[in-house]
Amino acid sequence: MSIRQPILTRRHFLAGSAALGLSTALPGCATRYDQAAPIVFVHGNGDTAALWHTTFWRWESNGFDTDRLFAIDFPYPLARSVDATYQAYRSSSTDQREQLAAFVAEAKRRTGAPKVVLVGSSRGGNAIRNYIKNGGGAAHVSHAILCGTPNHGVLVSDKALVGSEFNGASPFLRQLNDGPTEVVPGLAWMTTRSDNADKFAQPDGAALGMPGQPTGVTAEGPALKGAKDVVLAGLDHREVAFHPKAFAAIWEFVMGSAPATTGISAESSPLLNGKVNDIVRGAGTNMPVAGAVVEVYETDPKTGARRVMVHKQTTGEDGYWGPFRASSRATYEFVVITPDHPTTHIYRSPFARSSQILHLRPGVLTDKDKAAASSVTISRPRGYFGAARGDIVTFDGQPGPGIPPGIPVNSTSTLLLPAGTAQRSVVCRFNDEVIAVQSWPVADNRVVIAELHY
Structure with missing residues (x-):
């Protein structure tokens, strides 16, 4: 069964942009960044591009050009139970790597930008890391930002979730984390994570349906050696990507200064x-x-x-x-x-x-x-x-x-x-x-x- 590639069309996607490069001022409003590196947002397991719409609103409210913000919609967003084994209506880590590569290429073509910023929520970070390390993405990406990504698994086990890309003992995560540093050099890396409220970064397996069983994972599981680690206290697994505090951290990492606002400016007739x-x-x-x-x-x-x-x-x-x-x-x-x-x-x-x-x-x-x-x-x-x-x-x-x-x-x-x-x-x-x-x-x-x- 072939997996249909996500299609990027003007009708399908809004835009805005990330801040690297030149900017121009618009009369009567905040600085507009319309020559910056485009941002590609990557959703998590089972999710859709729709989760990013309030994030888009915050980027736009800080002056970003709508045509430089993109969000991929993976056709089959749920991971396979065993990454290497076909499962109908689900995707492998390789499927998502290839689809993200095609999506980035199209975003670059549309904007003429040499590189993009990638921002991923949860499983979306797996696709980003796989694309950069194994899919040639390092040449096309300036910043990689992983939000609540289970970079060391939701557990480390040879008995449960065997073969899953979410198992820290899986071949997939072992090869991503292999080496003295866990990031690919040549681009800027950041992780955002909770201090103790992420359901998938807990020492006990209760959130996985295995109460009382140790997972081998702690709250530091989403952090990566070689990346800037931002702890957003009290936020949950999804909020570390979508909360206004997450937006502020991502903006500052890319832009070098705090955003003018974490609020959303309204349009009268959206x-x-x-x-x-x-x-x-x-x-x-x-x-x-x-x-x-x-x-x-x-x-x-x-x-x-x-x-x-x-x-x-x-x-x-x-x-x-x-x-x-x-x-x-x-x-x-x-x-x-x-x-x-x-x-x-x-x-x-x-x-x-x-x-x-x-x-x-x-x-x-x-x-x-x-x-x-x-x-x-x-x-x-x-x-x-x-x-x-x-x-x-x-x-x-x-x-x-x-x-x-x-x-x-x-x-x-x-x-x-x-x-x-x-x-x-x-x-x-x-x-x-x-x-x-x-x-x-x-x-x-x-x-x-x-x-x-x-």
Whole structure:
């Protein structure tokens, strides 16, 4: 089975840029960096390019040219159980290395830049290291920044995860870490990591489903000999890539000084677009879905009730559902209708800026969900929920289910409304972000997701 290469087109990707080289000033705004090295963002295991959209907004808010920011969307983002053994709808470390190489080449062609900056979250760092060391990437990369990457594995074992690229004893990681230094010379390296809140950098295997078993890994697991090591205290596995503090650290490493802001400057009428990505056998892919119907409704921010339909489109072969001109003051419901998945209602808080990587995946209904009147999930793609650090996760003011004490390990919380409950408003909250939804009935094969930006 061949793996389709990610395609980089103007329609598909927004841009901005990283700071190396010349800059020009724009009247009435911050310095604009439009001749800098482009940045290529690389998502993690099972993820999509969409996770980077708030990161893009921060780069743009500091004056970066949109056309110099790129995010790869690996077709099959989940790693194989055994890296060297074919597994349907999953990718090997070699697959991702080759796809990243092609993506970087296209980003360079589009911008005319001699080199790019690579920024990877979690597994994305594996692809970056493999490309630089084994795929000729050292000649094309100026900076490599690895955020929460399990550079020494999520465990070191000859009994568990044997052959996985996430095992520190695997041939893959052993060869990457071989030598007196663990980085390839000739470019600048940085790692960002948590002090103790990364679920995949723990001495105990509880987060891996092996409580009480030592992993052979510590909080220092993502650090590399030869790289600048930045510790972001209290942040979780995903936040060390997507949090404003992570943005500030990355900007300063590339630019040499702190960003003007870690906030996001709003546009009045952002332009939005993205793909509908497929789910196969319960596993998320980034393969486009043709023939999906996407409806977008402006909603009442207090109740989630529909005010008016503002967009409707059936996807073509490329899976794209837009473009759609939004308001940065409005809340929205995205409805994804496909023949092979539940009708999925995705509610979002206002979009501050434009994005072309707002990819949508249909939801799934478990047997447990199907016994309820409605299934409503709060989803945080760019971080986890941490009760111990005081995160507030509530449905209608009541604590969200499934958030254990201790380190942050879950990025979703699901409320199952009991059978017989009528459709109603549910107010979902994570700290300062509040999204009101409607509880559509499971009996009609519908699932509800409140997807957080931050």
